[in-house]
Amino acid sequence: MKLTVVGGGSTYTPELVDGFARLRDTLPVGELVLMDPAEDRLALVGGLARRILARQGHPGRITTTTDLDEAVDGADAVLLQLRVGGQAARQQDETWPLECGCVGQETTGAGGLAKALRTVPVVLDIADRVRRTNPRAWIIDFTNPVGIVTRALLQAGHRAIGLCNVAIGLQRTFARLLDVAPTDLHLDHVGLNHLTWETAVRLGGPEGEDVLPKLLTAHGDTIATGLRLPRPLLDTLGTIPSYYLRYYYAHDEVVRDLRTKPSRAAEVADMERRLLEMYADPALDEKPDLLAKRGGAYYSEAAVDLAASLLGNTGTPYQVVNTHNNGTLPFLPDDAVIEVQAAVSAKGASPLPVRPVDPVYAGLMANVTAYEHLALEAALHGGRDRVFRALLAHPLIGQYAYAETLTDRLVAHNREHLAWA
Structure with a gap:
C-alpha cells in the first residue's frame, strides 16, 4: 500500500508517521511518500520519519520528493496537509482582522476566508494531477479550512473526505474523565467543520446510553475550563460545543x-x-513531547482509521468526517459539507441519521453554510465583490463597514496569492 502526504515537510508529519508505525496492523503501509517543495524541511522531517519506523520495527519505507506527480503516481490515498503562504501568511490572517475589531484566526472569520482563497486553487490543482495519474485514489483533506476545501474537492468530482481532530480529541478527553476506553464512547457529533456540538456521549455505540448529563454534572467545570467557556453556558445548552x-x-x-x-x-x-x-x-527516533503543543493531537490515529476504512474496510465502523450533507441535516443544502458521524468503507462515507437539531445550533450552521458557499465562489472565481459578499454573510462580521475594510485588507495582504487581484 502506498500513501502520499502532500505537505510532508510539515512539523506535523512525525505525529502521522508515529501513528502509521504503531497502528501497522490496522493500516499496513508499504511505502509512505513525503512530498514538499521545501527541500531543507523535507530532509529533516524525512530523516526523523525513517528513524521512527526503524525504532518501531516497521518494514515500510519512506520516500521523499519535491515532485508532486512522482509523489502521487500509484498512490492509494493522498493526504493533504499544506499551508499556502506558510506561517507568515498565518501571522497576517491573525493580525489585520484584529485591527478592525474582528477575530483574527486562521480558520474562521476574515482570516479563515483569506486562507480559503489562497488554498482552494492550489488544492484543486493537486487533486486534478492526482486524478490524471491515479483516478481511484482517495484524497483525505486535513488542510484548513477543511469544510470549504472538502466542498471544493467534492464539487469538482474528486474522491475526497475531510478530516479534523476535534472529535477524536474530545472523545479521548471524555474517556479519561469517565475512566473508560475511548473506543467505548460514541459521540453524537453534529455541525460543520470547526462549528460542532456534542449532543450526546453514548456508551457502546450509536444506540448506547447517553452519559452526557452525567459527564456535565460530574466534570462540567473541567470541560468548561478546557473550552474557555462558562460552566453555566454548558448547563443551559445541555451540549458540549467545540472550543x-x-x-x-x-x-x-x-x-x-x-x-x-x-x-x-x-x-x-x-x-x-x-x-x-x-x-x-x-x-532522535521518536516524536518529541513538544510536538503535542503544536496542535493536531490524535490526527495520526484519525487518519489511520479513516485510510484503513477507505482502503481495506478495516477501520472502526463509525468515524467523524467531513462529507456531503445529502439530506442528513434537512435545513442545509444537499451539497453542503457537514461534520458528523458516518459509516466509512471503500465506497466512501455515509452519514448516520442525526436526531433533530436544536434551532440554537441549526441557525448558526445555516448561516455559516451560506458563508462557506460564498467563500467557495470567491475562491473559485475571484473578484472583490465576491470577497465582500462572503465577509458580509459571515456571522462574525456582518456589518457592511467592517466587510468593506476587511475586504480591502484581505486583498492587500494576499495579492501575491490571488491570481485575479
Missing part, C-alpha cells in the same frame, strides 16, 4: 484577549523552529 465556538459565543472577549498577547502564529513559528532543530538530531 472553536468560543469565537462565536465570546467574540468580543476573544478579541480583547488576542490583542494582549503574541499571536498563535508567532508561537507556532517559534515552536516549529525548535522542532526542526530537534528533528536534525540523528539520535
Whole structure:
C-alpha cells in the first residue's frame, strides 16, 4: 500500500508517521511518500520519519520528493496537509482582522476566508494531477479550512473526505474523565467543520446510553475550563460545543484577549523552529513531547482509521468526517459539507441519521453554510465583490463597514496569492 502526504515537510508529519508505525496492523503501509517543495524541511522531517519506523520495527519505507506527480503516481490515498503562504501568511490572517475589531484566526472569520482563497486553487490543482495519474485514489483533506476545501474537492468530482481532530480529541478527553476506553464512547457529533456540538456521549455505540448529563454534572467545570467557556453556558445548552465556538459565543472577549498577547502564529513559528532543530538530531527516533503543543493531537490515529476504512474496510465502523450533507441535516443544502458521524468503507462515507437539531445550533450552521458557499465562489472565481459578499454573510462580521475594510485588507495582504487581484 502506498500513501502520499502532500505537505510532508510539515512539523506535523512525525505525529502521522508515529501513528502509521504503531497502528501497522490496522493500516499496513508499504511505502509512505513525503512530498514538499521545501527541500531543507523535507530532509529533516524525512530523516526523523525513517528513524521512527526503524525504532518501531516497521518494514515500510519512506520516500521523499519535491515532485508532486512522482509523489502521487500509484498512490492509494493522498493526504493533504499544506499551508499556502506558510506561517507568515498565518501571522497576517491573525493580525489585520484584529485591527478592525474582528477575530483574527486562521480558520474562521476574515482570516479563515483569506486562507480559503489562497488554498482552494492550489488544492484543486493537486487533486486534478492526482486524478490524471491515479483516478481511484482517495484524497483525505486535513488542510484548513477543511469544510470549504472538502466542498471544493467534492464539487469538482474528486474522491475526497475531510478530516479534523476535534472529535477524536474530545472523545479521548471524555474517556479519561469517565475512566473508560475511548473506543467505548460514541459521540453524537453534529455541525460543520470547526462549528460542532456534542449532543450526546453514548456508551457502546450509536444506540448506547447517553452519559452526557452525567459527564456535565460530574466534570462540567473541567470541560468548561478546557473550552474557555462558562460552566453555566454548558448547563443551559445541555451540549458540549467545540472550543472553536468560543469565537462565536465570546467574540468580543476573544478579541480583547488576542490583542494582549503574541499571536498563535508567532508561537507556532517559534515552536516549529525548535522542532526542526530537534528533528536534525540523528539520535532522535521518536516524536518529541513538544510536538503535542503544536496542535493536531490524535490526527495520526484519525487518519489511520479513516485510510484503513477507505482502503481495506478495516477501520472502526463509525468515524467523524467531513462529507456531503445529502439530506442528513434537512435545513442545509444537499451539497453542503457537514461534520458528523458516518459509516466509512471503500465506497466512501455515509452519514448516520442525526436526531433533530436544536434551532440554537441549526441557525448558526445555516448561516455559516451560506458563508462557506460564498467563500467557495470567491475562491473559485475571484473578484472583490465576491470577497465582500462572503465577509458580509459571515456571522462574525456582518456589518457592511467592517466587510468593506476587511475586504480591502484581505486583498492587500494576499495579492501575491490571488491570481485575479
